[in-house]
Amino acid sequence: MCKYLIHYFSGTGNTYHMVKTIESQLRSMGFEVDLLNIEKDKDVNLNDYELHIFCFPVYGFGTPSIMLKYISKIKSSNECKAVVLCTSAGAEGQSLSHVKRILDKKGFKVFFTDMVVYTYNFTQILNPQSKEVEERAFKDAEAAIIEITKRIVNNEESFKKINIIALTLSWVIFIMFINLGRRILGKTFIADDACINCGKCEKACPAKVISMHNGKPKWSSNCESCQRCINTCPKKSIQLSIVKLAIFIISELAPILIIIDINNYMYHLPVIINIVLYCAMFVISTVIASILISLMERLHIFKKVFNISYTKRYRRNIAKGFNIK
Template identity: 80%
Template sequence: MCKYLIHYFSGTGNTYHMVKTIESQLISRGFEVGLLNIEKDKIRKLSDYEFHIFCFPVYGFGTPSIMLKYILKLKASVECKAAVLCTSAGAEGQSLSHVKYILDKRGFRVFLTDMVIYTYNFTQILSPQSKEVEEKVFKHAEIRIMEITKRIINNEESFKKLNTIALAVSWAVFIMFINLGRRILGKTFIADDTCIGCGRCEKVCPAKVISMHNGKPKWSSNCESCQRCINTCPQKSIQLSVIKLTIFLISELAPILIIMDINKYMHHLSILVNIILYFVMFAVGTFIANLLISIMERLCIFKKILNISYTKGYRRNTAKGFNIK
């Protein structure tokens, strides 16, 4: 009997739903299945399983950093067959090819990569889709997963690929997102006046970037941008701070405007010099933005201003059956 091990990370439950659907399909066909939640489960002996399935959501056209760090720790002593599956609201970016490359280097033989479309839960920016839309999308997702599972069982080789231009663009977006975007977005979270200081957000954060200060959560700069905190807060207290976001956007755009102005008067600056200038000014701008926000958070006069948000009326959403304790 073939044994399958599903390695997975799920931010708000879409990937978890996919994993449970795959598990039920494999079990119904008589296979033994193990589930490994990379957030809390210990790495198992890889050679005990003939097949490995890696499942994760797509963030910023790429693979979550928590999943990449996990995969880089693995090393197959004997060749293990593997499939790579991601969930996305529409585009997998470079995630599948990236993970396939890493796993191939770690001793696995990846024979299948694919993506399943789910609803988006990027509540920090967009209000999640309605329950009616979600139900339709999930039903379609289940059909897709059943078809993919059959191909996995039959050991059919197939790879979902992007064209060269789309791959290059997605790599550029992903590099910016994983090194900068997710960190800034994490710092723009706030807990409004409805927060009761229950600490649930701190407990469920997979990146462990939330800590409680004076009964309120505070985010550090290594946010995964999984949206779990904003979607699972029992009081719906977690919001996007418009003021914080504005401050960070200014810190990003200001260096570009300054460099454009400098180039008006100094026409012989090379591209390399311009790039160095930008990163130096960007680092300084980010430091000043963080310092300014830190000062504002300490002064009562600014607390109401920092709480200005447009996400208060947004629907919160996690996939059915997804419970984080």
């Protein structure tokens, strides 16, 4: 009888729901199944299992950095079979093909990849869908997962396809997101006056980027952008700061304006030079913006300004049964 190990990371519970559904289905078929939460459980002998299932959400059209780091450190010594599954609000980007390639190099034999659609929980930017929409999405997702589990048990080889244009575009977006986007977004979080200094966000953060300062959480620049903190705060005090976001947007637009001026009034530079110049200026301006925000946060006069947000009335969304302790 095949023994399964499900390796998973879940930010707000959608992937966890998928994992528990797969576990339930496999156990009902008589299979032995263990779950490995990559945030906590690391001491597992991978060679004790014949089949490995890797599950994760899609962030920025790619795989979360925490999952990539975990996969980069594991290795199969007996060519175990593997499956790669992701959850997304509609597009897997390059995540499945990326993880498959890494696992293949690690000695796994990946024979199945697929994506399951759930509702989005990107509360920092978008208001989560209604409870009714969420319930329908979970019901549809469960039906899809049951069918996927049957195909896995039957050892059906299947790889989710993506056209070359979409793949290339998703790689560009993902590289920008994982290197800068998620870090910038993490710095735009604030805790408003409703914060009770409970420290729940600090304890729940999978990337360990939240620390408490003067009774308020503060985010470092290595945010995973998993949205767990904003969706699980018991007082809904965590918000997106419009002012912080505006500072970063200005810092990203400024290099474009400078390059336009250089080309219009000084030199007509080759395209490749403009691209390299912009990338360099973009990184520098982003660092400057981050330092500026850190300095402003130390001054009490900027507190109310930073607290200006449009996410206060947003619904918070965490999957039912998801344990973040």
